[in-house]
Amino acid sequence: MKMNVALFGLGRIGIMHAKNIKLNPKFILKYVYDIDKKRSLLISKKFKTSNLINPVKAFKDNSIKIIFISSSTATHIPLIKKAAENKKIIFCEKPLDLNINKIVNCKKEIKKYNPKIQLGFNRRYDPSHFALKESLLKGKIGILEKIIITSRDPAPPSYNYLKSSGGIFRDMTIHDFDMVRFYLGKDPVKEVFATATNISNQKFKKVKDYEIASCVLKSKSGVIAIINNSRHCSLGYDQRIEIFGKKGMLISGNKKKYNFFIDRYNLAYKLQLNDLYQLAIKGKKPRATYYDGEMSLRIANAAYKSLKTKKVIII
Ligand SMILES: NC(=O)c1ccc[n+]([C@@H]2O[C@H](COP(=O)([O-])OP(=O)(O)OC[C@H]3O[C@@H](n4cnc5c(N)ncnc54)[C@H](O)[C@@H]3O)[C@@H](O)[C@H]2O)c1
Structure with a gap:
């Protein structure tokens, strides 16, 4: 139908x-x-x-x-x-x-x-990122201990976009917070530490935003996640994920030089759409839900609190 x-x-x-x-x-x-x-x-x-x-x-x-x-x-x-x-x-x-x-x-x-609501966390649908999740569930790296995400945009968005984006953690890192939650599964994020800076592009200061950021998260069971962000990257769109466990390590790396998200996640957006159809026709729970949208923003808010207080925030 x-x-x-x-x-x-x-x-x-x-x-x-x-x-x-x-x-x-x-x-x-x-x-x-x-x-x-x-x-x-x-x-x-x-x-x-x-x-x-x-x-x-x-x-x-x-x-x-x-x-x-x-x-x-x-x-x-x-x-x-x-x-x-x-x-x-x-x-x-x-x-x-x-x-x-x-x-x-x-x-x-x-x-x-x-x-029935599906949320646009497209990275959950990327075959390469998803293969890590499948391998993790199959026990290929044993118990998960660390998640390392590098996510760098090729160039900053426009000044107008930045003004209403909500800032780097709510606009950009939110995808990475979601991926951390995706790999953690039922193990919730409990601690958040964030830091951010502006070095080479002063337009971020004007909108009270940051160009470079890093976050360290810790889950209830003790898994550590490290997120590296930049709003610019001279090498192109840089999207890499490493999961490290007791028995091994797996990487979802860059396969070629990508322009940006529409190019890099081309297949993910299409697979996301197929999942929307399954939700519509069979009521199948989508890979990303309203709840995932809520939880990722809670982590982003904790990251801002950490940045402001220079402290680890417990959520
Ligand atoms: N999942 C992803 O990879 C991804 C990537 C980029 C953007 N986004 C998200 O998608 C949304 C749009 O981002 P974008 O980069 O396309 O922004 P954009 O500014 O290019 O486009 C937004 C469009 O929405 C229109 N609009 C504003 N109010 C409207 C209304 N009431 N009804 C209908 N249209 C309205 C604007 O005129 C504009 O054309 C944002 O929430 C952004 O965070 C997600």
Whole structure:
């Protein structure tokens, strides 16, 4: 059965999602909507789909099964609420929001609708990163002891993006916090220490953000995770994960020089979409959920507290 989708937000990542939805035979891209009317019309023409003038139409149209949210972060919670009220299946990009109270309140509000929600933590779907998880579950490295994540963007985002991004931990490291939680499984993160700096690019200071950051996390069972971030990398998009255990070590490394996330995680976004279909058709729990969105932001908030107090934060 084909699923009709209404896609909200046609920016950097929204256009990529539009392409993938069009390419996937299990979905029909029925509507697109962007608050920027010109952009919305242009993209609707490009993808030969209907441009929504009034977004309410998507929620009231019974043939629409999926509300796909890839608009700016501040719009995620209001759109999730609207979609849940109207009994739609929901995909939402990360982060859920920058404010933990909004996430918790929304969770309480939509509970009565029992909505099916997949969160856009695409890295969980990357075959190379996922192979580590599978090997870990098979016991190939024995008991997990350490997770080391290097995540460096090739170049910083625009000044405008930075102004409303929520800062490096809530915008960028949030993916790495999520990957740490993914490998830890049921073992929760309990301690967070974070540090950050600006050395070569002063525009980060203007928006009270950081270009370079590192975090050390510790789980309840004692697993240590080390995250290395940079908003620039002269070698290109640098995405590496190492898991170290009692009996061995496994690495998900860079395979070639990648431009950025759309290139590096090309397959992951497509596999993520297949999982959305499984959620819609069979109610199969997706690899990343609303709860994962909430927990990653809690860790990001602890990282900011640690940065400010120069202390280890217990969560
Ligand atoms: N999973 C990932 O790899 C990944 C990568 C990049 C961005 N993101 C997330 O995706 C979201 C969008 O990021 P982006 O880089 O595409 O940003 P962007 O600024 O390029 O695009 C956002 C789009 O949303 C539109 N918009 C704003 N309010 C809207 C509304 N009420 N309804 C419909 N459209 C609206 C804007 O006009 C813009 O076109 C952010 O939450 C970001 O954190 C995720």
